[in-house]
Amino acid sequence: MVLTGAEIVIRCLQEEKVEYVFGYPGGAVLYIYDALFQQESVRHVLVRHEQAAVHAADGYARSTEQVGVALVTSGPGATNAVTGIATAFCDSIPLVIISGQVPTAAIGQDAFQEVDTVGITRPCVKHNFLVKDVREIASTIKKAFYLAKTGRPGPVLVDIPKDVSMHQCEYEYPKEISMRSYNPVVKGHSGQIKKAVQLLLGAKRPMIYTGGGVVLSNAAEQLTKLTRLLGYPVTNTLMGLGGYPAGDRQYLGMPGMHGTYEANMAMHYSDVLLAVGARFDDRVIGLPSHFAEEPRKIIHIDIDPSSISKRVKVDVPIVGDVKEVLEEMIRQLESGEARPNPEALAAWWKQVEEWRGRNCMVYKNSDEIIKPQFVVQKLWEVTGGEAIVTSDVGQHQMWAAQYYPFTKPRRWLNSGGLGTMGVGMPYAMGAQLAHPDMQVACITGEASIQMNIQELSTCKQFRLPIKICNLNNRYLGMVRQWQQLFHGGRYSESYMDSLPDFAKLAESYGHVGIRVDKPSDVEGALREAFTTHKNELVFLDFQVDPTENVYPMVQGGKGLTEMILSAEDL
Amino acid sequence: MRHVISLLIENESGALSRVSGLFSARGYNIESLTVAPTEDASMSRMTIVTTGSDDIIEQITKQLNKLVEVVKVVDISEAAHIERELMLVKIRATGKDREEIKRTVDIFRARIIDVTDASYVVELTGNQGKLDAFLGAIEPALILETVRSGVCGIGRGDRVLKL
Ligand SMILES: Cc1ncc(C[n+]2csc(CCOP(=O)(O)OP(=O)(O)O)c2C)c(N)n1
Numbered sequence: 001m002v003l004t005g006a007e008i009v010i011r012c013l014q015e016e017k018v019e020y021v022f023g024y025p026g027g028a029v030l031y032i033y034d035a036l037f038q039q040e041s042v043r044h045v046l047v048r049h050e051q052a053a054v055h056a057a058d059g060y061a062r063s064t065e066q067v068g069v070a071l072v073t074s075g076p077g078a079t080n081a082v083t084g085i086a087t088a089f090c091d092s093i094p095l096v097i098i099s100g101q102v103p104t105a106a107i108g109q110d111a112f113q114e115v116d117t118v119g120i121t122r123p124c125v126k127h128n129f130l131v132k133d134v135r136e137i138a139s140t141i142k143k144a145f146y147l148a149k150t151g152r153p154g155p156v157l158v159d160i161p162k163d164v165s166m167h168q169c170e171y172e173y174p175k176e177i178s179m180r181s182y183n184p185v186v187k188g189h190s191g192q193i194k195k196a197v198q199l200l201l202g203a204k205r206p207m208i209y210t211g212g213g214v215v216l217s218n219a220a221e222q223l224t225k226l227t228r229l230l231g232y233p234v235t236n237t238l239m240g241l242g243g244y245p246a247g248d249r250q251y252l253g254m255p256g257m258h259g260t261y262e263a264n265m266a267m268h269y270s271d272v273l274l275a276v277g278a279r280f281d282d283r284v285i286g287l288p289s290h291f292a293e294e295p296r297k298i299i300h301i302d303i304d305p306s307s308i309s310k311r312v313k314v315d316v317p318i319v320g321d322v323k324e325v326l327e328e329m330i331r332q333l334e335s336g337e338a339r340p341n342p343e344a345l346a347a348w349w350k351q352v353e354e355w356r357g358r359n360c361m362v363y364k365n366s367d368e369i370i371k372p373q374f375v376v377q378k379l380w381e382v383t384g385g386e387a388i389v390t391s392d393v394g395q396h397q398m399w400a401a402q403y404y405p406f407t408k409p410r411r412w413l414n415s416g417g418l419g420t421m422g423v424g425m426p427y428a429m430g431a432q433l434a435h436p437d438m439q440v441a442c443i444t445g446e447a448s449i450q451m452n453i454q455e456l457s458t459c460k461q462f463r464l465p466i467k468i469c470n471l472n473n474r475y476l477g478m479v480r481q482w483q484q485l486f487h488g489g490r491y492s493e494s495y496m497d498s499l500p501d502f503a504k505l506a507e508s509y510g511h512v513g514i515r516v517d518k519p520s521d522v523e524g525a526l527r528e529a530f531t532t533h534k535n536e537l538v539f540l541d542f543q544v545d546p547t548e549n550v551y552p553m554v555q556g557g558k559g560l561t562e563m564i565l566s567a568e569d570l
Numbered sequence: 571m572r573h574v575i576s577l578l579i580e581n582e583s584g585a586l587s588r589v590s591g592l593f594s595a596r597g598y599n600i601e602s603l604t605v606a607p608t609e610d611a612s613m614s615r616m617t618i619v620t621t622g623s624d625d626i627i628e629q630i631t632k633q634l635n636k637l638v639e640v641v642k643v644v645d646i647s648e649a650a651h652i653e654r655e656l657m658l659v660k661i662r663a664t665g666k667d668r669e670e671i672k673r674t675v676d677i678f679r680a681r682i683i684d685v686t687d688a689s690y691v692v693e694l695t696g697n698q699g700k701l702d703a704f705l706g707a708i709e710p711a712l713i714l715e716t717v718r719s720g721v722c723g724i725g726r727g728d729r730v731l732k733l
Contacts, residue, residue, distance in 0.1 A: 118584060119587070122584075122587065122588060122591055123591060123595050126638070127638040127639075130583075130584075147638060179638070180641055180733065181579075181580055181638060181639050181640055181641040182638050304636070305632050305635070305636075306629060306632035306633050306635075306636055309625070309628065310629060
């Protein structure tokens with residue numbers, strides 16, 4: 001069958017069972033949009049800014065196990081998409097981004113809307129392609145999906161010049177793909193796994209530390225099983241929340257800069273640490289030399305060899321897919337006789353419980369002014385802990401992570417690696433489209449939400465009933481916190497002046513807006529949003545305490561055990 | 571420590587910039603980088619001379635391996651290997667210098683491949699040390715121009731870097 005390049009692009013998306021494409025048209029992708037128009041199975045979501053297209057595709061991918069797809073035009077379309085691509089790259093999210101390019105003959109001529117998209121995106125994609133021949137479109141798109149979702153996942157960009165999308169050729173979708181230069185290791189080395197299991201069984205102060213890899217590899221069930229079999233304490237990083245059910249006795253909360261006292265102490269004083277799909281990044285281990293002061297053996301499971309022994313030296317590296325490796329560990333444990341040493345474990349748990357007894361997450365609530373933590377707790381109650389929660393970046397992100405205990409994976413969507421303000425609403429859009437029957441809440445701040453506020457329009461068009469919980473403190477709160485703690489209280493450019501009336505703004509887009517000033521109104525407003533206005537987008541503008549800080553806190557460059565637990569420690 | 575890393579990479583446009591971009595983005599050193607197609611035209615072979623601690627070299631090889639177009643990576647300096655570099659030097663050669671230079675060329679087993687009444691072009695292959703020594707043996711004021719290919723390397727004996 002002879003098709004145009006544009007038709008081939010759409011056929012390929014159909015073959016990959018793509019439900020939604022998030023995009024924005026322009027000159028270089030006109031043929032592709034024309035082909036899109038003439039079919040029904042691939043649905044297009046017209047965003048209001050290309051950054052949001054990529055974030056929404058990313059949110060879709062995070063909340064499902066699918067590859068997210070975005071479509072943008074050349075030049076400004078592609079450059080607007082870059083933040084979204086880099087955000088997905090830093091969190092290893094599988095995306096395929098299709099960008100239009102100027103016609104092949106115009107490449108290099110400084111043509112209208114020409115940028116070197118492949119060059120600009122090279123450092124923030126898993127891989128990218130410029131397709132110069134219509135006969136290569138199908139195999140390239142096949143490769144793009146394959147690369148995006150296998151190994152350590154990531155965004156893959158396919159740049160298609162306008163003439164290539166117009167040319168015709170015989171179409172056939174390749175059934176299989178193999179690349180001699182790309183063969184990710186899936187199965188872990190069984191000898192290494194055996195060593196790891198022995199080390200774990202001999203531990204006196206064991207700790208399990210898990211990250212986004214558990215979520216990406218869909219291994220929450222295996223992690224839970226292994227953790228319960230061993231009876232060891234476990235912590236999930238910001239990217240790994242929901243990997244192990246929060247609230248369970250063995251769960252110590254999140255580690256790191258704003259992690260719990262018990263998680264950080266247990267990480268630090270463990271004698272055997274099992275790291276699973278986590279990368280010891282600087283928000284978890286701020287000071288590797290301090291971490292290395294306590295002797296411990298580290299086992300590290302990761303699909304990406306370059307994540308192993310990068311910041312922290314590892315004793316037993318296991319390269320492989322987290323799920324496969326955990327399954328093998330469970331098999332070895334179950335088939336062997338050996339079990340953890342009960343006395344040592346009891347003594348260790350006694351110590352851990354003592355740390356937990358510090359109750360590091362208590363905050364002073366108030367009858368007068370809304371505390372942001374209180375809003376998150378109420379949101380958890382009202383949604384029965386079953387919502388998909390997205391966040392932006394700042395204090396509200398940390399409070400969301402701390403006070404909304406996630407019991408399942410793929411329920412918590414945030415930009416952990418790049419820390420991109422503005423992801424919250426687009427993530428919620430992607431998640432809501434993927435899960436039309438679920439409650440989707442976006443916990444945000446008055447600054448972050450303004451970075452992609454135009455998407456209120458997209459939400460109206462596609463009837464996305466997301467619930468935006470704006471923790472409005474009139475400050476770039478996280479910036480203000482650092483200025484208070486480390487810059488002598490000089491609040492340089494961190495006050496958000498001239499804020500809009502968010503409730504009215506939402507109403508002007510045709511949504512429901514509710515402003516909440518009093519603590520006693522918080523729960524009622526949330527209930528109204530999730531029941532009365534179940535099928536509408538509600539913008540809840542909570543006026544919260546502008547002076548509240550996120551605790552506990554490990555300052556940058558300090559050791560894990562040197563935590564500020566509350567304002568009294570300052 | 572100085573290391574010589576050899577790799578096979580798909581002969582695609584942009585492949586070189588992925589490698590050089592990786593080094594600059596992560597702040598790794600490149601002392602020299604050479605690349606050319608192999609007997610299989612679909613693949614290129616690259617030799618990169620770099621310096622760094624063991625941890626950094628480990629990261630460099632892992633990061634190179636992670637590039638989708640990289641087929642194979644070997645740190646050939648981990649075992650017995652041979653390094654060669656080609657150098658062309660244009661030397662001012664007049665009067666009594668002509669004989670003197672020719673003698674030095676013979677000692678280093680170099681070759682004069684272009685002659686005018688005022689200059690020679692000398693071709694020399696060897697390891698970096700030999701090339702450096704040759705330049706050291708020529709009066710600096712006489713050196714008009716030098717061009718070096720960068721290091722090519724190969725393992726000794728039956729160590730083979732092939733698909
Ligand atoms: C795009 C982008 N620009 C700047 C920053 C730096 N930054 C991190 S948190 C923050 C403040 C966020 O303010 P807000 O959204 O109101 O949240 P709050 O911290 O007050 O909860 C800023 C500016 C960032 N993370 N992303």
